[in-house]
Amino acid sequence: MIKLLYKYLNIFKIQFENLFSKLTDSEQTKLKLIAIQQQSKLYFAKKILLSNEKSADLYSATRKWALKEKDTAIYALAKYNKPEDFELISRLKELNPDLFFKACKFNMNDSYKPFLKKYMISIMPKDHFYNEWKSFYKLIADYHDDFSKEIFDMAFSDKVNKTIQKYHLEFIFYAIKDSRDGFYDDYLKKLW
Numbered sequence: 001m002i003k004l005l006y007k008y009l010n011i012f013k014i015q016f017e018n019l020f021s022k023l024t025d026s027e028q029t030k031l032k033l034i035a036i037q038q039q040s041k042l043y044f045a046k047k048i049l050l051s052n053e054k055s056a057d058l059y060s061a062t063r064k065w066a067l068k069e070k071d072t073a074i075y076a077l078a079k080y081n082k083p084e085d086f087e088l089i090s091r092l093k094e095l096n097p098d099l100f101f102k103a104c105k106f107n108m109n110d111s112y113k114p115f116l117k118k119y120m121i122s123i124m125p126k127d128h129f130y131n132e133w134k135s136f137y138k139l140i141a142d143y144h145d146d147f148s149k150e151i152f153d154m155a156f157s158d159k160v161n162k163t164i165q166k167y168h169l170e171f172i173f174y175a176i177k178d179s180r181d182g183f184y185d186d187y188l189k190k191l192w
Contacts, residue, residue, distance in 0.1 A: 029055070036061040039070070049076040071096040078103035098132035101139045113147055116140065120151050124160045129167040134174060141175035144183060152187055 020028065035045040036058060049062065049072040059080050065073035066088055074092055077085040086107070092100035093115060104112055116139070123133065140151045154160070155168040173191045176184040 033057050033061060036065065036073075039065050039068075046072050049073055052079060054079055069095060071099055075099040075103050078106040081106050098135050101132060101135035104139050105142060108142060113143075117147075117151065120154050123168075124154065124157075127161050127163060129164050133167070133171050137168075137171040137175040141172075141179070141184070149187075156190070 020031070023031065032048050032053070033055075035042065036048060039045070048058075059077075062073050062076045063085070066077050066085075069091065071092060074088055074095070078089050086109075089100070089103050089107075092103060097119070116136075119136065120140075123130075123136075137155075140148050152172055155165070155172055160168055169191055172187065176187060179188070
């Protein structure tokens with residue numbers, strides 16, 4: 001029964017995407033806005049929130065949804081980079097750390113560094129890894145400063161749980177592998 005339901009949902013998704021692509025740009029924009037205004041539970045709405053799409057109308061509807069603590073709506077506010085939303089975006093630290101780390105890319109603020117360092121200290125003894133670490137290390141790499149190196153050095157230290165240290169190092173490698181300016185060369189050499 002579940003397999004059959006899944007099959008029909010996939011067919012519906014394909015048909016929806018097919019129909020959506022046939023709409024005019026204006027019609028697509030209106031449909032997207034309606035989905036956010038109605039706070040739709042469909043993946044379509046989540047996809048809009050996680051996209052880079054922005055407009056004044058979308059911002060207004062997204063903010064209303066974010067005030068209800070919808071984590072993807074809060075994340076979507078970050079792309080507008082409005083100071084009045086920074087406190088709300090900080091709520092993602094508790095609601096969804098992965099989205100918080102991703103939201104920070106829109107406003108690389110030094111005020112986040114104490115939290116990020118505290119977070120690093122908290123994950124060092126963990127005996128299993130979390131997928132959010134990939135976003136965490138990517139954010140750290142994006143700072144591209146001495147703070148980044150301080151956090152990376154912590155991942156190499158003997159205070160990290162040895163059974164999962166390799167995951168920390170894999171996430172660091174993923175975050176810096178495309179760096180071409182030489183800033184992370186020492187780490188790339190260690191990781192190779």
